[in-house]
Amino acid sequence: MNRNFTSILALILVCLVFGFLTGCSSSNSSTPPPPPILAITATSGSGQKANVGDAFTNMLVATVTSNGTAASGVTVTFTAVAGSAGQSCTPSATTATTTSDGTASITCTANSTPGAYSVTAAATGATATASFTEGNTAPRVFVFYVNGLENSASEGPVYYGVAGAVGFDLSGNVLGGEQDYNDGQNGFPAPTDTITATGSSMTVNPTTGTGTLVLNVSASNPNVGVAGIETFAVQFLNASHALITQFDGSATSSGSFDLQTATSSAGGNFAFTLSGIDIAGFPFAYGGVFSNTSGTIHGTYDENDSGKVLVENTLTATDNGVGADVYGRGSITGFTDPNNGNEPISLVYYIVGPEVLRIIDVDADDTMAGSAYGQGSATSFDSTVLSTDVFGIVDNTEDEYFAAAGQLVAANTAVGMFSATFTGEGDDDENGTVMATGTPGGVAGNYSFSTTVLGYGSMTGITGLGSIHTLGLYATDPKLNLLDPNNPTAANLGAALVLDRDDFAQGTGIVVPQGTIASDGSDLNNSYGFGAQAFTGEGSWPTGNAGWEFDFVGQGTFASLVFTTGTGGPPTPADISDPYAFFVSGTPDEYTAVTIAGTSAAPDAAGRYAFPSATPFAVGPVGGADGSTVDFTVVMYEADPGLVFSLEEDTFSEWLGTFQEMSASSLKAMHLKRGPLVKSQAKPKR
Amino acid sequence: MRHSRFISSTPLIAGLLTALLFAMLVAPLNADDSDSRYDVSKEVTLSGTVSSVLHKPAPGMIWGSHLMVETVSGRLDASLGRFGLEGKGALSVTPGQQIELTGVMKTVRDKEVFVVRSVKANGKTYTMRNEHGIEVSPLARERAAKKGVTL
Numbered sequence: 001m002n003r004n005f006t007s008i009l010a011l012i013l014v015c016l017v018f019g020f021l022t023g024c025s026s027s028n029s030s031t032p033p034p035p036p037i038l039a040i041t042a043t044s045g046s047g048q049k050a051n052v053g054d055a056f057t058n059m060l061v062a063t064v065t066s067n068g069t070a071a072s073g074v075t076v077t078f079t080a081v082a083g084s085a086g087q088s089c090t091p092s093a094t095t096a097t098t099t100s101d102g103t104a105s106i107t108c109t110a111n112s113t114p115g116a117y118s119v120t121a122a123a124t125g126a127t128a129t130a131s132f133t134e135g136n137t138a139p140r141v142f143v144f145y146v147n148g149l150e151n152s153a154s155e156g157p158v159y160y161g162v163a164g165a166v167g168f169d170l171s172g173n174v175l176g177g178e179q180d181y182n183d184g185q186n187g188f189p190a191p192t193d194t195i196t197a198t199g200s201s202m203t204v205n206p207t208t209g210t211g212t213l214v215l216n217v218s219a220s221n222p223n224v225g226v227a228g229i230e231t232f233a234v235q236f237l238n239a240s241h242a243l244i245t246q247f248d249g250s251a252t253s254s255g256s257f258d259l260q261t262a263t264s265s266a267g268g269n270f271a272f273t274l275s276g277i278d279i280a281g282f283p284f285a286y287g288g289v290f291s292n293t294s295g296t297i298h299g300t301y302d303e304n305d306s307g308k309v310l311v312e313n314t315l316t317a318t319d320n321g322v323g324a325d326v327y328g329r330g331s332i333t334g335f336t337d338p339n340n341g342n343e344p345i346s347l348v349y350y351i352v353g354p355e356v357l358r359i360i361d362v363d364a365d366d367t368m369a370g371s372a373y374g375q376g377s378a379t380s381f382d383s384t385v386l387s388t389d390v391f392g393i394v395d396n397t398e399d400e401y402f403a404a405a406g407q408l409v410a411a412n413t414a415v416g417m418f419s420a421t422f423t424g425e426g427d428d429d430e431n432g433t434v435m436a437t438g439t440p441g442g443v444a445g446n447y448s449f450s451t452t453v454l455g456y457g458s459m460t461g462i463t464g465l466g467s468i469h470t471l472g473l474y475a476t477d478p479k480l481n482l483l484d485p486n487n488p489t490a491a492n493l494g495a496a497l498v499l500d501r502d503d504f505a506q507g508t509g510i511v512v513p514q515g516t517i518a519s520d521g522s523d524l525n526n527s528y529g530f531g532a533q534a535f536t537g538e539g540s541w542p543t544g545n546a547g548w549e550f551d552f553v554g555q556g557t558f559a560s561l562v563f564t565t566g567t568g569g570p571p572t573p574a575d576i577s578d579p580y581a582f583f584v585s586g587t588p589d590e591y592t593a594v595t596i597a598g599t600s601a602a603p604d605a606a607g608r609y610a611f612p613s614a615t616p617f618a619v620g621p622v623g624g625a626d627g628s629t630v631d632f633t634v635v636m637y638e639a640d641p642g643l644v645f646s647l648e649e650d651t652f653s654e655w656l657g658t659f660q661e662m663s664a665s666s667l668k669a670m671h672l673k674r675g676p677l678v679k680s681q682a683k684p685k686r
Numbered sequence: 687m688r689h690s691r692f693i694s695s696t697p698l699i700a701g702l703l704t705a706l707l708f709a710m711l712v713a714p715l716n717a718d719d720s721d722s723r724y725d726v727s728k729e730v731t732l733s734g735t736v737s738s739v740l741h742k743p744a745p746g747m748i749w750g751s752h753l754m755v756e757t758v759s760g761r762l763d764a765s766l767g768r769f770g771l772e773g774k775g776a777l778s779v780t781p782g783q784q785i786e787l788t789g790v791m792k793t794v795r796d797k798e799v800f801v802v803r804s805v806k807a808n809g810k811t812y813t814m815r816n817e818h819g820i821e822v823s824p825l826a827r828e829r830a831a832k833k834g835v836t837l
Contacts, residue, residue, distance in 0.1 A: 282822075
């Protein structure tokens with residue numbers, strides 16, 4: 001027993017001594033090597049875009065290094081981080097092991113929701129992760145913009161604008177989208193509103209092109225539309241272009257809805273106009289030209305701020321680009337308001353195509369909406385920009401002072417000459433007072449373009465067009481269709497944008513070439529989509545602070561100067577947005593399937609058509625079969641059979657609108673969801 | 687009983703009367719339907735008694751709200767614009783009330799109308815239009831008030 005105890009004690013002592021000695025030996029001889037430093041980087045495959053449901057073209061490759069040397073056999077975990085709308089992709093594997101070159105790769109397949117998001121890669125033992133930025137795209141995207149009058153909860157009727165993009169699958173289902181909405185005072189600007197697939201839809205009658213677009217932004221902005229649901233009446237002219245008006249009682253407006261053909265690169269030379277309300281709450285508008293070279297913007301612009309006109313302002317700004325956005329949304333900073341202490345103006349644009357941008361001012365206290373149009377490859381714009389043209393100009397709705405249209409005939413133009421004169425005829429309604437009524441040769445003036453600033457010009461000394469005496473003139477690509485940018489085969493391509501530089505109002509508009517006019521009116525024997533933005537002197541809602549705008553879109557035909565909505569029988573596809581109760585006093589509403597009919601006189605030599613009082617442009621009955629019919633005094637100026645401006649000139653209202661020729665075959669190829677046939681006049685539920 | 691009176695300062699009365707008479711006399715010649723421009727150099731100030739308040743224009747009137755005002759020279763159609771009587775901080779007057787108006791006389795649709803830039807009533811000045819004749823909205827009024835700016 002004692003012997004055993006002694007033996008064990010000796011063994012323990014030997015072990016302790018040995019252990020002590022070896023421990024000292026170890027600590028004294030060398031420091032154990034530090035753990036290897038593992039790092040992971042996204043080597044390739046970031047920045048890709050794929051249509052929803054498709055795999056990205058390139059693999060997502062991550063590289064792992066250990067102390068700077070490629071590390072093989074390391075497990076890498078790939079994780080898709082979904083975006084706010086649920087956009088993501090499904091990895092081919094959640095983990096992959098690095099090969100001898102240190103790389104681990106996967107493929108990823110876009111899910112059903114468009115949008116940008118990230119995929120992270122984490123390596124076992126590495127403290128940081130690598131990130132890939134990817135984007136899911138919709139097979140078809142339409143860019144839209146409207147501006148008009150919103151019924152603000154705090155201020156009553158006030159100007160607002162919306163620009164955005166909405167993506168569709170090939171069956172016409174809305175996949176998602178984004179928009180920027182700004183009324184300049186209620187705090188609705190950026191961050192961008194997300195349009196969700198759930199609750200959004202578009203239905204279109206493929207025969208008439210009339211339909212309804214519903215956009216659900218309630219999750220990100222429940223203040224707009226009706227609890228975040230915006231409804232628009234749409235009128236397609238062809239598969240890539242529609243007129244739209246907000247149609248839900250929260251606001252009314254007019255705008256355009258166009259197929260997107262590019263999502264990046266807003267570079268080149270542009271002309272632009274914008275209008276809205278400034279930081280002081282007054283109406284204002286801009287017009288000008290700029291060049292965008294690798295994001296550096298230089299230009300010259302004019303401002304009309306509620307009658308205070310500043311011209312030839314220098315524009316220096318930065319195009320921050322689109323980045324990862326899949327809807328072609330970019331931003332511009334550096335723009336200023338020279339009439340308000342050079343207050344910064346923050347702009348967002350949505351790319352329709354390489355030469356068309358829809359632009360919205362996203363500041364909290366001011367807002368504008370408008371467009372920029374490319375100037376193509378032109379290196380000079382001289383007096384030959386104008387020849388025989390028609391124009392349409394309408395005031396900012398916040399001011400609602402005038403609408404005008406007419407024909408201009410340039411004289412003494414020549415290549416290399418930068419100024420010339422013009423004559424023509426026009427109609428102008430100013431607050432219900434008709435100031436010009438289409439007197440042949442009654443309009444005259446001068447115009448010129450800068451010899452140094454590309455496409456920057458003006459029209460001065462204008463007579464015979466009411467209070468309109470001076471216009472800014474900004475030349476556009478002569479091959480660009482300003483109203484239907486995806487339709488380059490039309491006859492009315494180019495020519496310029498205009499800004500009213502008088503002190504009584506601040507309208508914007510376009511000038512487009514005019515073709516030969518058939519004297520018997522047979523040019524108009526077509527099917528048209530039409531729309532207009534109307535200002536009224538007799539809104540009746542809300543009580544005590546009534547609004548002053550209504551808008552409409554629809555489809556109809558001319559036959560031997562007789563205009564009827566629809567194709568000869570019910571339904572009659574015309575939708576009127578009347579949230580300020582112009583048509584039925586005290587009763588705001590949105591009217592569908594309204595009948596419009598009238599017979600025009602044959603055109604004069606300038607292409608001016610007039611609906612005489614015996615056969616007026618009659619709208620109604622409105623509000624039911626026993627509702628009232630309103631007879632409007634309407635004149636039209638034809639650019640060519642594909643485009644006709646309409647101008648309404650009554651004492652109680654004025655509008656500027658267009659008739660744009662329909663392409664029925666194109667509509668049938670749209671593959672959009674067919675809307676329910678309207679069998680009788682119906683009011684949507686409010 | 688409706689009545690009109692001039693503001694108290696005698697020299698000012700004389701000046702205003704002269705200006706008013708001048709405006710009334712020359713308006714049909716100078717103001718025509720060819721231009722909506724508000725010419726601030728032709729501004730005059732006059733006073734009178736409100737005879738009626740029109741929140742909406744009567745047939746033939748230009749858009750917006752109007753006051754019918756009895757002046758020493760007769761009844762005047764005073765155009766206040768769309769926002770003159772609407773929205774927060776808007777002018778509120780009643781028939782029989784004495785007011786002072788600053789504006790420009792114009793002829794529109796063959797009728798004389800006094801395009802009002804500002805109204806003095808209830809001891810306060812209400813701005814209807816800016817110096818270019820652009821109407822002042824409730825939003826613009828509110829923002830000016832917040833900044834302490836006089837429109």
